[in-house]
Amino acid sequence: MKNSQLYKGSLNTIxxxxxxxxxxxxxxxxxxxxxxxxNGELAITEGALYPALHKxxxxxxxxxxxxxxxxxxxxxxxxxxxxxxETANRLSELExxxxxxxxxxxxxxxx
Amino acid sequence: MKNSQLYKGSLNTIxxxxxxxxxxxxxxxxxxxxxxxxNGELAITEGALYPALHKxxxxxxxxxxxxxxxxxxxxxxxxxxxxxxETANRLSELExxxxxxxxxxxxxxxx
DNA sequence: CAAATATACCTAAGATTCTTATACATAAAA
DNA sequence: TTTTATGTATAAGAATCTTAGGTATATTTG
Numbered sequence: 001m002k003n004s005q006l007y008k009g010s011l012n013t014i015x016x017x018x019x020x021x022x023x024x025x026x027x028x029x030x031x032x033x034x035x036x037x038x039n040g041e042l043a044i045t046e047g048a049l050y051p052a053l054h055k056x057x058x059x060x061x062x063x064x065x066x067x068x069x070x071x072x073x074x075x076x077x078x079x080x081x082x083x084x085x086e087t088a089n090r091l092s093e094l095e096x097x098x099x100x101x102x103x104x105x106x107x108x109x110x111x
Numbered sequence: 112m113k114n115s116q117l118y119k120g121s122l123n124t125i126x127x128x129x130x131x132x133x134x135x136x137x138x139x140x141x142x143x144x145x146x147x148x149x150n151g152e153l154a155i156t157e158g159a160l161y162p163a164l165h166k167x168x169x170x171x172x173x174x175x176x177x178x179x180x181x182x183x184x185x186x187x188x189x190x191x192x193x194x195x196x197e198t199a200n201r202l203s204e205l206e207x208x209x210x211x212x213x214x215x216x217x218x219x220x221x222x
Numbered sequence: 223c224a225a226a227t228a229t230a231c232c233t234a235a236g237a238t239t240c241t242t243a244t245a246c247a248t249a250a251a252a
Numbered sequence: 253t254t255t256t257a258t259g260t261a262t263a264a265g266a267a268t269c270t271t272a273g274g275t276a277t278a279t280t281t282g
Binding site for chain 4: 005009012047048052071072073
Binding site: 007012 | 118120128148153202205207209213
């Protein structure tokens with residue numbers, strides 16, 4: 001996760017949301033997808049991604065399956081049932097967060 | 112900074128933006144203002160706020176002035192010239208970040 | 223063909239940011 | 253009189269990320 005410090009804390013939510021959309025993804029694919037949808041602005045580093053995936057799996061939100069494609073290993077992840085619930089919660093938090101930060105940038109309060 | 116992990120990394124931007132709007136604020140005032148504009152959802156902890164203020168001051172983005180009000184000390188902060196430039200940059204980053212996260216939540220890409 | 227780049231996974235040391243807990247002090251409210 | 257509100261500050265530890273490395277195969281480029 002490079003660039004602005006703002007992305008700190010959002011990686012898990014990004015992973016969960018992408019898996020909810022795509023159903024099944026592997027790590028490298030996630031980094032490429034994020035780069036694509038942010039027009040290259042957000043580059044997830046492997047040092048952040050893989051530990052995050054392992055932690056989400058250990059917490060029971062993801063389950064993994066290894067496959068060999070073109071003689072190279074891919075570790076596919078998908079949401080568990082708990083992971084789907086967690087994703088919904090994280091997305092609510094994200095929308096709330098965005099609302100709050102937008103109120104900050106475009107203040108409606110009085111002085 | 113409590114609640115969702117998403118706020119990690121956004122504290123500096125919040126401080127800078129509030130100071131840009133209000134011109135002059137002290138620490139405790141910032142915590143109350145943030146609570147107000149987020150309807151109590153975001154509570155900035157003192158352990159996060161004061162080190163952040165000191166760091167922004169050390170970096171030359173803020174300057175401080177101590178005043179005694181009702182027999183209690185207040186440390187007022189305001190933006191330096193560099194701080195104003197920095198604020199503009201941070202706000203651009205924030206808007207970009209929000210755009211990217213919204214694209215994530217409301218995807219426009221194809222599968 | 224050799225070298226660089228892309229694909230694909232992983233970990234460890236250190237930096238940064240935050241939480242939790244604590245300390246000190248005055249004013250107002252219960 | 254004790255709690256809550258106001259006001260600043262630091263220190264230990266947790267969490268998240270960057271940086272830098274390691275391993276391996278496939279493809280592209282010079």
